[in-house]
Each structure stands twice: as C-alpha cells, then as structure tokens.
Amino acid sequence: MISLFDSAVTALARGLTFASQRHDVLAQNLANVETPGYRARDLVRDEPSDMAAGAAPPLPRVTYSADGIQGIGGNDVDLERQMGRIAENTLLQHTLVQLLSSQFASLKQVISGRV
Amino acid sequence: MGDLRITPIAPPTPASAASTAPAATGDTGFGEALSRALSEVNEMQLQSRDAAVAVASGKPVDTAQMVVDVEKANISLQFAVQVRNKLLEAYQELMRMQV
Amino acid sequence: MDIFRALDVSASGLTAQRARMDVIAENIANSDTTVTATGRPYQRKTVVLRANDTSGFDAMLPGAKAAGVVVDGVRTSIDPPRRVWQPEHPQAGADGFLELPNVNPVQEMTDMMASTRAYEANAVAFQAAKSLGMKLLELLR
Numbered sequence: 001m002i003s004l005f006d007s008a009v010t011a012l013a014r015g016l017t018f019a020s021q022r023h024d025v026l027a028q029n030l031a032n033v034e035t036p037g038y039r040a041r042d043l044v045r046d047e048p049s050d051m052a053a054g055a056a057p058p059l060p061r062v063t064y065s066a067d068g069i070q071g072i073g074g075n076d077v078d079l080e081r082q083m084g085r086i087a088e089n090t091l092l093q094h095t096l097v098q099l100l101s102s103q104f105a106s107l108k109q110v111i112s113g114r115v
Numbered sequence: 116m117g118d119l120r121i122t123p124i125a126p127p128t129p130a131s132a133a134s135t136a137p138a139a140t141g142d143t144g145f146g147e148a149l150s151r152a153l154s155e156v157n158e159m160q161l162q163s164r165d166a167a168v169a170v171a172s173g174k175p176v177d178t179a180q181m182v183v184d185v186e187k188a189n190i191s192l193q194f195a196v197q198v199r200n201k202l203l204e205a206y207q208e209l210m211r212m213q214v
Numbered sequence: 215m216d217i218f219r220a221l222d223v224s225a226s227g228l229t230a231q232r233a234r235m236d237v238i239a240e241n242i243a244n245s246d247t248t249v250t251a252t253g254r255p256y257q258r259k260t261v262v263l264r265a266n267d268t269s270g271f272d273a274m275l276p277g278a279k280a281a282g283v284v285v286d287g288v289r290t291s292i293d294p295p296r297r298v299w300q301p302e303h304p305q306a307g308a309d310g311f312l313e314l315p316n317v318n319p320v321q322e323m324t325d326m327m328a329s330t331r332a333y334e335a336n337a338v339a340f341q342a343a344k345s346l347g348m349k350l351l352e353l354l355r
Contacts, residue, residue: 008164008171015171020346024220024281027339028265031227031283033332034234035263045173079335090342092170095178097349099167102185104353106192113200115193 004107012100018045018060019093025062026086029077036073040065040082124209152198156191163188217350219281220343226266226282227336233285234261234329238322245317248305255295256315262286291316 022043032038042065046058070076109115166181237259247256266284293316301310 006164008167011168011171015173018173020217020220023339023343023346024223027220027223027227027336027343028281030332030335030339031223031230032263032265033227033335034231034328035265035283038265047173079331083335083338086339086342090346093346094349095170097346097353099170099185101353102189103167106189109193110196113196115196 009100009103012096012103016093016096016100018043019089019096021060022089023086023093026082026089029082030079030086032075033077033079033082034075036075038075038077040077042085153195156188156195159184159188159191217343217347221340223282224336224340224343226284228333228340230261230263230283230285231329231333231336234263235326235333237261237288238326238329241317242319242322242326245315245319245322247315248303248312255313256317257295258291258293258315258317259288260291262289 025041025043029040041062043060044063045060066076163185166176166184169176170181241258244250244256250256262285264284264286266281295313295316297311298314299310300306300312303312306312
C-alpha cells in the first residue's frame with residue numbers, strides 16, 4: 001500500500017500534540033496564580049535536527065519558567081506573561097489545525113477529481 | 116464531390132499549461148509542456164510541505180510567506196486537477212466519435 | 215484525553231477563585247460584627263489553596279491524573295481583634311475598649327480585584343481549550 005500521507009501530516013500531528021500539552025501546563029499555572037509557594041512552569045521541546053527524518057523526536061520536558069517576579073508567599077506566576085503565552089500557543093494550535101485541514105482537503109480533491 | 120482534405124485533429128492544448136512552461140528550450144511539444152507544469156506544481160507542494168513542517172516543529176517562520184506558499188500550492192494543485200479532468204473529457208469525446 | 219484535562223484544570227481554577235471571592239465577601243459583610251456565635255468578634259477568614267500535582271513534576275506529561283488547584287479549606291485568622299475606644303457601646307469591655315473584627319476593607323478589596331482577575335484569566339484558558347476541541351472536530355467534517 002503506497003503511503004498516501006507524507007511526513008508533513010505526521011509533523012503537524014506531533015506539533016498539535018505538543019501544543020495541547022503546553023496548554024495544559026499553562027492552564028495549571030493560571031489555576032495556581034494565587035497558590036502560595038507555587039512556581040510557574042512551561043513545556044519546552046528541544047529542536048530536533050531534522051523534524052521530517054522519521055525518527056521519533058525527543059520528548060518535551062517541563063521546566064520552571066522563571067518569570068522573576070516573586071509575589072506573595074513565593075508564588076512567581078506573572079499573570080500577563082502567562083496569558084501572552086497562552087495566546088501564542090492557541091494561535092499555533094489554530095494554525096496547525098488549518099494546515100492539517102488543508103492537507104486533507106488537497107488529498108480529497110485529487111482523489112475525487114472534483115475541485 | 117470536391118476536394119475533401121482531411122487534416123489530423125490537433126489535440127487540445129490548454130493555453131495556460133503552455134504559458135507556464137518556458138518555451139526558451141525550443142522544445143514545445145505538448146508532453147514536454149505538461150510535464151514541466153506538473154513539476155512546478157510538485158515544487159510548490161514541496162515548498163508548502165516544508166513550511167508546514169517548519170511551523171509544526173516550532174521553527175521561527177514568516178507567517179505571511181507561509182500562508183502565500185500554502186495557497187499557491189493549493190491553487191496550482193486545483194488547476195492541475197482541472198486540466199486533467201478536461202484532458203480526460205476531451206479524450207473520451209474523441210473516443211466517442213464515429214469514424 | 216488532553217482536551218478534557220485542560221478543561222478540568224481551568225475549571226478547578228475557577229472554583230478556587232470563586233471560593234476565594236465568597237470568603238472575601240463574607241469578610242467584608244462581617245467587617246463590623248462584634249459578636250458571633252462564639253461570643254467573640256468576627257475573625258478574618260482566608261482560603262487555603264494547594265497546587266494539585268499528583269506526582270511532582272512529571273505529572274504534567276500525558277498519562278498523569280488531572281491536576282489544577284485544590285481548596286484545602288478555610289482558615290480563620292488568629293490575629294487579635296482591633297481595639298477601639300468606645301465606652302458608650304453596649305458591647306464595650308470593662309476597660310471601655312470595643313473589640314472589632316480584624317478585617318481591613320482595603321486589603322479585602324485588593325484581594326477581590328486579584329481574585330476577579332485570576333477568575334477571568336482561567337475563564338479565557340477554558341474558552342481557548344474548548345475552541346480548540348471544536349476546531350479539531352471540524353476536521354472530521
């Protein structure tokens with residue numbers, strides 16, 4: 001069976017998974033914006049040397065994102081910066097979904113011959 | 116009965132397929148033009164695929180350029196599909212003709 | 215599933231902030247209550263919050279249980295009440311001082327604003343997660 005789906009679809013799916021995991025971490029930051037002693041976190045991924053090579057990329061890891069500002073009781077969640085990160089991440093998610101959708105639409109078009 | 120000259124029917128050449136292929140090489144056979152156009156479509160598909168993979172892996176990407184690349188690839192693919200459909204129709208029409 | 219967990223996390227944030235707002239409202243309402251059921255003046259209450267990390271850091275990776283924030287309970291302040299010189303008040307002590315609740319309205323209002331801001335932020339995160347879920351479903355159409 002010839003592969004209908006090239007590496008772009010795999011890469012997009014992986015990107016989407018990462019983005020939705022990152023949203024979980026950022027949402028956890030927001031939920032704990034008033035919790036004493038809570039340190040803000042973020043999900044990062046190491047840049048793979050060749051994303052489309054087919055080998056599994058390294059797992060993303062959770063790091064402390066040092067926002068710097070120490071709030072009451074040692075909580076260092078900077079609300080505005082977290083909101084900025086969430087907005088950027090949401091935009092990435094929407095972009096990836098659009099790209100995926102257009103990949104599938106192209107395929108369907110070519111298969112059905114109907115434009 | 117007068118002089119009936121039957122000339123061979125030239126296959127239909129979609130005008131734009133010929134215009135996308137540069138005629139500089141001098142070899143403007145229909146097959147050549149078509150294969151050149153198809154390889155251009157393929158180029159655009161590859162470019163759009165590279166842009167999508169770059170966004171997915173988090174590399175900094177020029178969003179405007181990416182959107183333009185993806186759209187160009189989509190439109191040129193749609194166009195190629197239409198050309199194929201027309202060619203198929205013309206071929207079937209030809210086959211239906213009674214000799 | 216990732217999408218539902220994001221919703222759970224944001225929902226727990228909303229619940230926690232709502233609990234905080236309730237307690238702040240109670241503090242403000244009782245800022246002049248000289249006698250409660252215990253016979254003493256009203257004491258300021260605060261909500262105790264705890265980050266719900268199931269197993270430390272790696273809980274954030276897929277497969278871990280839902281996280282978020284947990285309301286551990288409501289703590290009553292043990293600070294001494296405010297003392298005001300008001301000998302004519304029926305509840306004033308023998309020394310003429312009236313004991314009033316240790317509620318500072320300015321601090322309560324500031325806390326209320328912070329809590330409202332946090333509530334709105336959690337609501338935005340909730341919406342973002344929900345809209346992504348809907349967009350993904352559209353792919354199937």
